[in-house]
Amino acid sequence: MHFKATWARRFDPSDTVRRDFRRFDGTSVLVPFLSDPGMQYATSFDDLGFKVLQCFYKMAGRDGKLDPKAPLFSMLVFLPHRRDGLRDLLRLAVTEPDFVMRCAPRREQVVSPCLLPKFKFSFRFDATDALRGLGLAAPFDPLAADLSGAVSNMRPEGLYVSAIEQMCAVEVDEEGTTAVAAFYTHTSPTYSLCERPPPPPMSFVADHPFLFAIVEYGKGEVLFLGHVVDPSS
Known part of the structure; x- marks a missing residue:
């Protein structure tokens, strides 16, 4: 599988900032963070100890042109409240059916700051x-x-x-994701407008290990599941 997609709302390179990412061993590394404060699809599961940010890709057909009937892809970023909370998140993701899609945010809210590190990694193993x-x-x-x-x-x-060898590679930057682009409109059948008052602003700063998933939202299919523990390596 080759996945290459462009963000529906691209991160402005001029907003990219460098700040510390804290690793498991207590050390930190200075890396570039994508920044896009404002209305985002995000939610916080305080009882379970994590937040989720959803970034949509452009809906494009096989010719690369925008197509509102194309599959709706997105990336879900699961950020544990605790800096050492990734292990608990991984356990939930692999043991509970439909965990990833159940946690997908269903409404927009103000997220400020909103920071996600750029990362790139590859992995190969003999299966x-x-x-x-x-x-x-x-x-x-x-x-x-x-x-x-x-x-x-x-x-x-x-x-x-x-x-049999399997290799996976993921790269996330201002333009989008390479692992496989998408715009979301309120007419999408996977969403319904919400008349409840908006939740209070929340922050989303992925400056410690987190889980992410690339999904096809319409069908509820998880295409890729991974985690980031050091975006500099």
Whole structure:
């Protein structure tokens, strides 16, 4: 999967600021933060100890042009209240069904300050042993593998899988996200206008380890789930 998208409302590079990000070991690192105070889709789950910020991508078709019928993608940023609260968030995300989408903010409110660090990382691992551990062994066995349906001209010695590697990479900056752009209108069927009074202003400063997810909002599908513990590395 390749995901490349542009923010519906891009962060102004002139508003990018440098400030400290606090790591798990108590040290801090100076990194650039995207800044966009004002009305944002955000909410705070004080009883569970975290806040969520939702940033939408432009809705674009396969030709890259704006298309209001295109899938609605967004990034959800889960920021624990405690600087060491990421582990509890990860546990909720992987053990509770639909946790990520249940926490998606449903209304806008004033968020000031609103700061999110720029980050870029990649990760590669050999999934062969993990798949074997799940019981998928035959494709890796030269004597047991039967992949004749995958090719038109099978070699006499047969075909088998020698290894499977998975690689993921995510980059977030002022323009958008590369891992895979989107505008949101109030006519979107996934939202309804809210007549309740707006909640009081909140701050969202992601200056310590946090969880993030890239989702397809309309279908409620989580495409990517990851966490940031040091945006400088």
